[in-house]
Amino acid sequence: MSTISKSAFWLGLRDGAPFVLVVGPFALLFGVVAADAGLNALEATAVSLAVIAGAAQFTAIGLLADHAPTFVALASALAVNLRMAMYSASLTPHLGAAPLWQRALAAYLTVDQSYALAMSTYPKHPDWETPQKMGYFLGTVTAICPFWYLLTIVGALVGNQIPPEFALDFALPITFLAMVAPMLKTRAHLAAALVAITLSLVLTWMPYNLGLMVAAIAGMMAGARVEMMTGGAK
Template sequence: MRSLSRTLERATLRDIALVCLADALVGVSFGAIGVSGGLPLWVPVAMSVLVFAGGAQFAAIGVVLSGGGVLAAVATGLVLNARLLPFGFTVAGVLDGPRWRRLLGAHLLTDETVAFTLLQPDRPRRRAAFWLCGLALFVVWNAAVLLGAAAGGFIGDTDALGLDAAFPAVLLALVLPSLEERRTRNAALFGAALAVAATPFLPAGLPVLLALAGLLLAGRAQPDRAGESGPEGRSGLEGRSGLEGESATRERRADFAKEAH
């Protein structure tokens, strides 16, 4: 863990610590909600260790506490966690090594680990950010869930404390620097608008997946300026002027050589 922290900048370590703090608040809330709702203490604790997915855990607990069956709870969690599939492809390059290490990395895959991984400029720092953030969150989340479950009904109404808002607020703060680019910002706004519009009509978890349609805007290639502008296009001029300039230079050198002989 210490070698991983030495690879990252101090600002990144600070941000990871803040995310762990926010997740700890949400974990306490999750443990308290589960136990105060009538579940045994071991249920939210075991779910946190084996599933380790905050949103899916809240959704599954909500289904069970509202009278739904186990299969419905599992299906709800799977729908919410389906967003992690494209995330896995995105950060697959940092999960090298033996199979057990890749499986552990897959278990630690969360929105936060992906966010910190993609913010790093090179592969060593991406690998360090993924493992440091993933392991720290796993330890903090499970400890917080255990604490909240032990507290049980003493916390009372967790929504009144605003704990449910800490997690999305931190994630929003993380993605704000990435929205400086216009194309990324438009894609994010388009995906968010789709998710908000679909929320009243689709089951929980599906609007989040629908928001991935915003990637269609982010993935669009930049228009070929040479093709748009023809001979007067900027890229076309730059491309041709560069080639023509090199060709003219070679011709002048050949002429000088002939005159010298």
């Protein structure tokens, strides 16, 4: 930890720890869904380790379980994860000067929680340099990621033994609402969200959840257009 700030790391760990309360049920639910789709515990864990993107994992596994073509499952998962490209672009001014191995690690660990925390915290510390920013970023996922891997295994092993009244599926919408709502600060953000939400509801008739892909792309286009028209005004 010589090239990152220890104090910023511990601050990130503190800020990221509460997300374990929603990541845990989310990971358990993915393990259950993966087991239902025919994956064993090792395969389910390999998916979590390789992809580390819950929404994309659920999308791909769900489509494959419904016997959708492989290319549709992959394309849908990619569409769901397109936001990571935007995350990376907005993180680059903060972390781009870090050593290559740190940037590679940050790229792997860029998840919704680490991004949301970083982008809300960095403006509060204008004096932070790259070591402090990288330390904070890595701290945010130190509690989250191990729980994601561990509870994926637990979910895959226990399968449907988890009572339905536990309602583990609440974790996904609650997590996204908690992270996205405070970030809707400009007209472009609101336009993108409104278009994506509206189209995702209107296009539910499309097979294999393709409506989500169309809605995501249309939302990004709408947000970009409003950004150009308003110049980023709030």
